[in-house]
Amino acid sequence: MISKELNAQSMCIHAGESINESRAVVQPIYQTSTFRFDSTSHGAALFAGRQEGYIYTRMGNPTIRAMEEAVATLEKGKRALGCGSGMAAVNTVFSAELSAGDHVVCSQVVYGPTMTLLNTVYKRFGVTADFVDTSDTDQVIRALKPTTRLVYIESPGNPTIELSDIQKIAHAAHNAGAVLAVDNTFLSPWFQNPLALGADIVIHSLTKFINGHADVIGGIVVVKDDETYKRYRSVLNQTGGVIDPFNAFLVHRGIKTLGLRMERHAQNGMAVARFLEAHPKIDWVRYPGLKSHPQYELGQRQHSGPGGVMAFELKGGFSAGETLLNSVEMCALAVSLGGVESLIQHPASMTHASLGKEQRLAARVTDGLIRLSVGIESCDDIIADLTQALDRIP
Numbered sequence: 001m002i003s004k005e006l007n008a009q010s011m012c013i014h015a016g017e018s019i020n021e022s023r024a025v026v027q028p029i030y031q032t033s034t035f036r037f038d039s040t041s042h043g044a045a046l047f048a049g050r051q052e053g054y055i056y057t058r059m060g061n062p063t064i065r066a067m068e069e070a071v072a073t074l075e076k077g078k079r080a081l082g083c084g085s086g087m088a089a090v091n092t093v094f095s096a097e098l099s100a101g102d103h104v105v106c107s108q109v110v111y112g113p114t115m116t117l118l119n120t121v122y123k124r125f126g127v128t129a130d131f132v133d134t135s136d137t138d139q140v141i142r143a144l145k146p147t148t149r150l151v152y153i154e155s156p157g158n159p160t161i162e163l164s165d166i167q168k169i170a171h172a173a174h175n176a177g178a179v180l181a182v183d184n185t186f187l188s189p190w191f192q193n194p195l196a197l198g199a200d201i202v203i204h205s206l207t208k209f210i211n212g213h214a215d216v217i218g219g220i221v222v223v224k225d226d227e228t229y230k231r232y233r234s235v236l237n238q239t240g241g242v243i244d245p246f247n248a249f250l251v252h253r254g255i256k257t258l259g260l261r262m263e264r265h266a267q268n269g270m271a272v273a274r275f276l277e278a279h280p281k282i283d284w285v286r287y288p289g290l291k292s293h294p295q296y297e298l299g300q301r302q303h304s305g306p307g308g309v310m311a312f313e314l315k316g317g318f319s320a321g322e323t324l325l326n327s328v329e330m331c332a333l334a335v336s337l338g339g340v341e342s343l344i345q346h347p348a349s350m351t352h353a354s355l356g357k358e359q360r361l362a363a364r365v366t367d368g369l370i371r372l373s374v375g376i377e378s379c380d381d382i383i384a385d386l387t388q389a390l391d392r393i394p
């Protein structure tokens with residue numbers, strides 16, 4: 001059994017270890033759909049919840065459980081629920097928290113499908129949502145209603161990298177009888193712990209920094225207490241969007257290098273952001289590590305590092321951006337983020353296309369906005385690639 005007092009770097013290596021009942025140093029992959037009962041009474045006791053144990057992999061599996069324990073530990077939460085994708089994690093929160101007649105206050109800067117899920121499926125189920133600029137806490141306070149059940153934010157927000165004040169928003173949500181869920185995908189638990197700042201629920205797309213190797217789709221919900229865990233587990237058992245043991249194994253392996261990777265993402269991110277900010281063809285850069293970020297001071301209080309994702313716009317607008325995107329060689333023109341490789345994409349036509357122009361522009365996702373996820377390659381190579389691509393812009 002490991003101590004909760006381990007240093008964060010050691011915790012990345014050892015969190016989740018206590019779930020392993022074998023003598024294997026690494027949690028084995030329990031590639032099984034179901035588990036034997038000792039007897040009918042044992043099976044009945046497991047189903048009734050009178051005894052702890054594994055029944056059926058949709059309801060729990062030791063490989064998944066070890067990965068869940070690792071993320072819950074790193075996020076300073078109580079328990080976690082491994083989901084089949086980040087969107088399955090978002091949907092687990094929505095379906096566990098929301099009923100017909102409930103109201104949601106959601107940041108206008110969130111991953112496109114999160115907003116679209118509220119605007120389509122949950123709207124059909126009688127849930128209403130207001131999308132506000134949560135970088136301004138007063139807008140959150142003004143949007144809260146007696147029926148508000150959930151406040152939902154990303155900080156930094158995808159893709160504009162705007163920050164929201166987690167502590168103040170948690171306070172406002174609680175005063176209104178609502179819960180605060182924070183999507184912490186962009187900074188990972190290495191740089192930010194929303195539960196420690198007062199949030200009630202944390203979600204991640206594991207697909208991104210936590211797994212870190214662009215070879216898994218997964219998500220997770222982290223909660224603070226056993227009662228919430230049981231309620232969420234029951235919803236996830238019924239809706240079925242669980243991660244599978246092999247992907248959970250890969251994610252758990254990725255977690256062991258989370259600290260090393262995040263530090264390198266941030267180091268490269270700082271150098272690339274400074275390079276872009278000084279480049280004559282760049283109009284502006286938004287990255288939490290730059291003093292020019294409008295909420296730099298909030299970032300310094302709220303997280304311990306800037307992560308690896310930035311947004312910028314070129315002076316030549318979208319046509320210049322298009323040349324850049326089509327000219328990169330080592331950096332990949334691809335959606336997603338948080339992997340070891342640098343990825344660059346165009347939110348207006350890709351990750352945030354589902355929003356429609358009006359909603360997109362309200363969220364400041366302009367046609368010229370470019371999002372760059374800086375990987376952990378040699379920083380000189382990333383900058384050389386961007387330099388040659390920028391040189392092609394007339």
Ligand code: LCS
Nearest residue numbers: 085086087111158185205207335336351
């Ligand atoms: N939350 C955030 C902040 C995300 O960026 C994403 C995916 C999700 C949730 C959903 O996670 P998934 O289901 O894909 O595991 N973001 C993506 C992006 O910006 N480009 O491609 C996917």
